[in-house]
Amino acid sequence: MAMAATAKKKSESDRFCSSPDLLHHHPSLTKLKIGICQMRVSGEKKENLKHARSLIQVAAKQGANLVLLPEMWVCPYTEEDMAKNAEDFDDEKGASSPTLEMLSEVAGRLSITIIGGSLPERCKGELYNTCPIFGADGKLIAKHRKEMQVHLFDANFLGEFCFMESHIFAAGDKPTIVDTEVGRIGIGICHDIRFPELATFYRDKGVCLIAYPGAFNISTGESLWELVQRGRAADNQCGEIIASCGHEENVMIAEIDYSQLHILRKGLPLFKQRREDVYSQHN
Numbered sequence: 001m002a003m004a005a006t007a008k009k010k011s012e013s014d015r016f017c018s019s020p021d022l023l024h025h026h027p028s029l030t031k032l033k034i035g036i037c038q039m040r041v042s043g044e045k046k047e048n049l050k051h052a053r054s055l056i057q058v059a060a061k062q063g064a065n066l067v068l069l070p071e072m073w074v075c076p077y078t079e080e081d082m083a084k085n086a087e088d089f090d091d092e093k094g095a096s097s098p099t100l101e102m103l104s105e106v107a108g109r110l111s112i113t114i115i116g117g118s119l120p121e122r123c124k125g126e127l128y129n130t131c132p133i134f135g136a137d138g139k140l141i142a143k144h145r146k147e148m149q150v151h152l153f154d155a156n157f158l159g160e161f162c163f164m165e166s167h168i169f170a171a172g173d174k175p176t177i178v179d180t181e182v183g184r185i186g187i188g189i190c191h192d193i194r195f196p197e198l199a200t201f202y203r204d205k206g207v208c209l210i211a212y213p214g215a216f217n218i219s220t221g222e223s224l225w226e227l228v229q230r231g232r233a234a235d236n237q238c239g240e241i242i243a244s245c246g247h248e249e250n251v252m253i254a255e256i257d258y259s260q261l262h263i264l265r266k267g268l269p270l271f272k273q274r275r276e277d278v279y280s281q282h283n
């Protein structure tokens with residue numbers, strides 16, 4: 001069983017380019033359309049599911065091969081709402097989830113890859129902020145539980161603003177890289193974008209895209225959410241803004257051309273110029 005799984009993994013990765021500095025995607029895929037759904041979230045989960053499904057359909061109709069939803073679109077971002085609306089989709093138990101069923105159905109029917117923003121997940125008594133990823137065949141490929149260990153969003157500006165995610169959620173414990181029809185994708189959620197180490201790790205693994213579904217707080221996030229996005233993009237040599245949603249509900253389609261990234265990274269191979277020997281010597 002283990003050997004069969006390894007063999008499958010190898011032949012799948014053989015379909016992609018093999019140089020660690022190149023992007024991992026099928027050689028015939030250079031351009032793709034991404035649909036970003038920015039949506040208003042109501043207190044009614046049923047309504048949110050219906051609404052998200054219609055936004056995904058709009059994006060697919062406009063030619064999106066990959067559709068992204070926001071962080072915590074299933075219910076409002078409060079401890080009470082998240083606890084009430086959490087879903088258990090533990091593989092071992094084969095538990096069912098209305099949200100995952102909807103995403104799976106729409107991904108398969110429209111043959112699109114979906115990065116399902118995030119929803120509250122209940123697993124073995126713990127609550128997680130989890131992003132499910134679906135392939136164009138409708139299968140759940142992976143789920144990313146927010147943050148690698150230390151990145152839960154804890155902010156306490158005494159008396160003025162306090163939000164402690166670690167009091168609500170358990171932290172995830174691994175990065176998430178998925179090989180999809182539209183290339184290799186690294187996943188982070190919102191606050192994860194502040195940590196360049198995660199993005200660099202993904203870049204080292206040859207991801208073509210890093211997706212960060214987000215729901216930033218105005219208090220801590222507004223002054224920097226664009227800045228950190230540009231920072232992570234510049235670190236990883238994809239600095240140009242090609243589309244922006246603004247503040248309203250919106251379905252935005254943007255075309256990505258991987259061949260531009262190949263040219264840029266070949267011409268200016270920053271990752272080969274890194275001096276790990278210098279950084280580690282002065283620890």
Ligand SMILES: NC(=O)CCC(=O)C(=O)O
Nearest residue numbers: 153190191216217220221
């Ligand atoms: N949902 C979040 O991770 C919020 C993060 C945030 O607002 C920040 O400033 O970081």
